Amino acid sequence: MRIVVLAGGIGGARFLRGLKSAAPGADVTVIGNTGDDIHLFGLKVCPDLDTVMYTLGGGIHEEQGWGRADETFAVKEELAAYGVGPEWFGLGDRDFATHIVRTRMTAAGYPLSAVTEALCDRWRPGVRLLPMTDDRVETHVVIDDPDTPGKRKAVHFQEYWVRLRAAVPAHAVVPVGAEQAKPAPGVLEAVGEADVVLFPPSNPVVSVGTILAVPGVREAVADAGAPVVGLSPIVGGAPVRGMADKVLAAVGVESTAAAVARHYGPALLDGWLVDTVDAAAVPEVEAAGIRCRSVPLMMTGVEATARMAAEALALAEEVRA
Ligand code: GDP
Ligand code: CA
DSSP states (O other), rough: OEEEEEEEEEHHHHHHHHHHHOTTTTTTEEEEEOOOOOOEEEEEEEEHHHHHHHHTTTTTOOOTTTSSSSOOHHHHHHHHHHOOOOOOOOOHHHHHHHHHHHEEEEHHHHOHHHHHHHHHHOOOOOEEEEESSOOEEEEEEEEEEETTTTEEEEHHHHIIISSTTTOOOOOOEETTGGGGOOTTTTTHHHHHHHEEEEOOOOTTTHHHHHHSSSSHHHHHHHHHOOEEEOOOOTTTTTSSSHHHHHHHHHHTOOSSHHHHHHHTTTTOOOTEOOOGGGGGGHHHHHHHTTTEEHHHHHHHHSSHHHHHHHHHHHHHHHOOO
């Protein structure tokens, strides 16, 4: 079975670990979000691709959900001693090596897809990990300019998310460069040839939304012969983790499992899973033309997550029939 997953960072990566356990024989292609990518200290950092790669490859910091296990921060401390920041983005020593390899290969002319494949040679994630595009796309968030009352400014997504902790209102979320971007080699083919397409419980705006913003991807998912099933990252009216409610508000979507399903819409989604606490949302989602079931959606461990993945695959079979 060929499964395609449109994944962000932590939510996507943890789901993928469950999916691999639920469907060990499946051929899984992950289309990873690169809108969170940022250049720091002259290095190209791809947080979501790395979170997927480290999580599936056994190198992730488990509790944190991102970055490397057994990490140290000597380089960061030395940079700070030179007054070189930003200090708000936590790059550890082990992680630095990944970004150095990536940047060196990029400078030598390799596209990001080839670089990602080379990095995965080490990590063996057990899935084919494709960046959504080889072109540069950077998600920016429009906020009030603290220096000029009445004016707004755009900041890099990481500055909004990590430095500002999404604590100021987001007026808009813009995937800069997306309109000119081309899907990376293999992306559209994978969607076209898939038996099932899954939206994991990733951020609907800045993870899955950014991938769908690459011209051709939304169309490929909408036209896919395969069932498309998503899992809600919103449980009981709030994100399970992080600040997805803030970016949902920026695009005018309520933070409920049903509102996120309607935001994707029946043109993309055939099926949608909500948590059991949101069982009352099922009729509303079905009224929107999307088959819906309520099942436990808390990724408390690999077994619980594997059960979620199995439910998603079962719903895919149900809508296919
Ligand atoms: P990021 O790029 O690291 O922010 O990760 P993703 O975009 O892949 O996933 C972020 C989303 O995962 C957040 O909106 C969370 O609400 C969601 N999430 C995290 N843990 C869980 C969980 O256990 N269950 C569900 N349903 N969603 C989760
Ligand atoms: Ca991310």
